[in-house]
Amino acid sequence: MSKTRRDFIKISSLSAAGIFAGAKYLQSAIPGNATKLGEIGNLNLNRTPTYCEVCFWKCAGWVHKNEDGTIKKITGNDDDPNCNGRLCPRGTGGIGMYYDEDRLKTPLMRVTGKDGKQTYREASWDEALDFIAKRMKEIKEKHGAECTALLTHGSGGHYFGSLIKAFGSGNVAAPSYAQCRGPREVAFLATFGEGLNSPEPTDIRDTRCLVLIGSHLGENMHNGQVQEMSDAIDKGATIITVDPRFSTVASKSKFWLPIKPATDIALLLSWMHEIINNGWYDKKYIEKYAYGFEELKDYIQPFTPEWAYGITTIKPDQIRETAREMANAAPAVIIHPGRHVTWYGDDTQRVRAMAILNALLGSWGRRGGFYIPDITSVPKYPHPHFPEPARDWRDAMGGKYKLADLALASGVCDATIPTPDLDCHIKAWIVNGTNLIMTLPDQRKTLDAINSLELMVVIDTMPAEITGYADVVLPECTYLERWDDLRILQGRFPTISLRMPAAQPKYNSKPGYWIAKELAKKMGLGEYFAWNTFEEKLDWELKQVNSSLEEMKKIGVKKLTREYDDIYFNDGEDIEFNTNTGKIELYSTALEEEGFDPMPRYTPHQEPPEGFYHLNYGRAPMHTFSRTTNNPNLADLMDENVVWVNPKVAKEWGLENGQEVYLENQDGIISDFKIKVRVTERIRFDSVYMIHGFGHTNKKLTRTYGKGASDSQLITRVLTDPIMGGTGMRGNFVTFRFEKESEAQS
Numbered sequence: 001m002s003k004t005r006r007d008f009i010k011i012s013s014l015s016a017a018g019i020f021a022g023a024k025y026l027q028s029a030i031p032g033n034a035t036k037l038g039e040i041g042n043l044n045l046n047r048t049p050t051y052c053e054v055c056f057w058k059c060a061g062w063v064h065k066n067e068d069g070t071i072k073k074i075t076g077n078d079d080d081p082n083c084n085g086r087l088c089p090r091g092t093g094g095i096g097m098y099y100d101e102d103r104l105k106t107p108l109m110r111v112t113g114k115d116g117k118q119t120y121r122e123a124s125w126d127e128a129l130d131f132i133a134k135r136m137k138e139i140k141e142k143h144g145a146e147c148t149a150l151l152t153h154g155s156g157g158h159y160f161g162s163l164i165k166a167f168g169s170g171n172v173a174a175p176s177y178a179q180c181r182g183p184r185e186v187a188f189l190a191t192f193g194e195g196l197n198s199p200e201p202t203d204i205r206d207t208r209c210l211v212l213i214g215s216h217l218g219e220n221m222h223n224g225q226v227q228e229m230s231d232a233i234d235k236g237a238t239i240i241t242v243d244p245r246f247s248t249v250a251s252k253s254k255f256w257l258p259i260k261p262a263t264d265i266a267l268l269l270s271w272m273h274e275i276i277n278n279g280w281y282d283k284k285y286i287e288k289y290a291y292g293f294e295e296l297k298d299y300i301q302p303f304t305p306e307w308a309y310g311i312t313t314i315k316p317d318q319i320r321e322t323a324r325e326m327a328n329a330a331p332a333v334i335i336h337p338g339r340h341v342t343w344y345g346d347d348t349q350r351v352r353a354m355a356i357l358n359a360l361l362g363s364w365g366r367r368g369g370f371y372i373p374d375i376t377s378v379p380k381y382p383h384p385h386f387p388e389p390a391r392d393w394r395d396a397m398g399g400k401y402k403l404a405d406l407a408l409a410s411g412v413c414d415a416t417i418p419t420p421d422l423d424c425h426i427k428a429w430i431v432n433g434t435n436l437i438m439t440l441p442d443q444r445k446t447l448d449a450i451n452s453l454e455l456m457v458v459i460d461t462m463p464a465e466i467t468g469y470a471d472v473v474l475p476e477c478t479y480l481e482r483w484d485d486l487r488i489l490q491g492r493f494p495t496i497s498l499r500m501p502a503a504q505p506k507y508n509s510k511p512g513y514w515i516a517k518e519l520a521k522k523m524g525l526g527e528y529f530a531w532n533t534f535e536e537k538l539d540w541e542l543k544q545v546n547s548s549l550e551e552m553k554k555i556g557v558k559k560l561t562r563e564y565d566d567i568y569f570n571d572g573e574d575i576e577f578n579t580n581t582g583k584i585e586l587y588s589t590a591l592e593e594e595g596f597d598p599m600p601r602y603t604p605h606q607e608p609p610e611g612f613y614h615l616n617y618g619r620a621p622m623h624t625f626s627r628t629t630n631n632p633n634l635a636d637l638m639d640e641n642v643v644w645v646n647p648k649v650a651k652e653w654g655l656e657n658g659q660e661v662y663l664e665n666q667d668g669i670i671s672d673f674k675i676k677v678r679v680t681e682r683i684r685f686d687s688v689y690m691i692h693g694f695g696h697t698n699k700k701l702t703r704t705y706g707k708g709a710s711d712s713q714l715i716t717r718v719l720t721d722p723i724m725g726g727t728g729m730r731g732n733f734v735t736f737r738f739e740k741e742s743e744a745q746s
Helices: 001-008 011-020 025-029 037-042 095-099 123-142 157-167 176-193 223-234 263-278 285-288 295-298 304-314 315-330 346-360 411-414 443-451 465-469 514-520 534-545 549-555 591-594 647-653 743-744
Strands: 046-051 060-065 071-076 108-110 120-122 148-152 209-213 238-242 253-259 333-335 428-430 455-459 472-475 487-489 495-497 557-559 613-618 642-645 662-665 675-679 687-691 733-737
Touching: 011 253, 046 549, 071 095, 108 123, 123 428, 123 455, 123 465, 123 472, 123 514, 148 157, 148 411, 157 455, 157 514, 176 346, 176 411, 209 591, 238 487, 253 315, 253 733, 263 295, 263 304, 263 315, 304 315, 315 333, 333 346, 411 443, 455 465, 487 549, 495 733, 534 549, 549 557, 647 675
Parallel strands: 148 428, 209 238, 209 333, 238 253, 428 455, 455 472, 613 687, 642 675
Antiparallel strands: 046 060, 060 071, 108 120, 108 472, 487 495, 495 557, 613 733, 642 687, 662 675, 662 733
């Protein structure tokens, strides 16, 4: 392994830390003959297949157990293209979810009002499910089944989604769409007629130039892509990073462009200007496959590098040099679409500009660019057709967001808050695997919606802020203790993966599929969950693709078709794109039909008030959103966040490294807890930066309560994307406070 690869993000050392951190929680499970943690690898361990639930990448792996059944460690499955046998820190630290004594342990029912104070009494499963079933039926009779919704993130969405669809509602939403990747899906659909899904079909392993715009690849730990990028760096690929922060990947880049926040579209338009006017675009590709080139050529003429310099602060020579670098690498070039792309409210148009740039360079469907994924499906265990809902969340949106191809979690929230011009508002939420208090922007609106509900059920493995507002809390067991639906993965070749329990559920927790099936029976919907055991369901489905449950228990991952090399267009074929014109649309007819700009337009955004700074946030390799900060293994790697401050700003405020401050946003919201300052040249003078997911207010999370500050709390200004309803969250500004009024008075 070369030095550059070892130095990239030190995956192996972090992974080892992920396995063995939190040792005090595992020490009692180590046999006496294993005197050191490092000797665990020599024990006689057996293994069961799984795929990870710590993040959405869902790497397939093995859970290793000692002879007495004690879970010891988790490793990657060599046959899984998502991880290639190597898990990230989060994946190896997943064992901490199982051993975490703060877990939800038994069903809970509220005994006081919805005050966020976690005031419950314990209940039996029968009592809790009977209560939910009765209330759901009452809401259906009074308001209609369509006035219920599921908000979910993770594998449980399969089962609870089926339950609520069987009930008669189509309101199934995941925050990962409107709060994360939705704008890029709509942008690529409008350009190429295809979305990107997950994992993105980026051929990073063969690319010659990778452009990352605000994408913290390596810190957000998209495992397979991080490994491919490490290999690409070793092979001499150019990395261009556009980011106000000198990120980990910026340190491995040939070019770091510290752009002024909210000006990315201007940079992208100026790159188009250079590539088109210098004839650096793929002429044959564009002539054969693209629609609207002449309109685009005329449109970009004013957007010179000098024009962009005045907006972005990126020097004209740097703009020209990086445009030339991309062109020299084409078509093996990727302007990466990113994942969390909900920034400034013009996000669909920003990602549209990225898609157009990829098209000009001929990278869509070409080796080293975007491959065409091989997608498969596995027949589902038979069930009756779902009833047609009478209405959905769009009815509360006044006809907006027709281009959104999935339900919006923020749309469900809006459709829950009563308004006089709407007949039906959503009256019940089932919330599974997502802490909406720290996931949805503008917590005040989320709480308004929750307080308008007649029923909220939270199903999760851990207590969180959201459980403080639930009527019923149901403890789901961790992914290490349950069967789940097959993981069906798109990619260069499609695979299926099995998750089976490595241990019996701890405490009085239950698998999501069991909860959904039992609740369905009590609601008179048992026919939608007609299988007797989950193993029966899985075995039936696997036999439809010439496999079996017994086979998958042994191998964990199965490739459904052979890998193919022709992941680029054959020039002899006529390729048709699923757009209105049947071509790559540089000029979008779909957007034009809905009254939006057919080509990306740069519009200036609000500047921070004096003494305030752009609030930028991101991920850490060892944490996923806010769900892992209490994990005993992963909290040992990072137990709090810090706020990055430029030395110029620190001098103006008299700030020093390690000093604790409160953050206050433009609307006067002050962070609940103090956060430590990190003075660094790695952030622009007009910005600050912090890791997302800290600042928990639930004292039941004993390791993470009160640690660091919550960026979610400070995001009260939401810039809604008019095209698809995504919630732009980077239009917020913060300043520093050394004490709160209550402290000053005391």
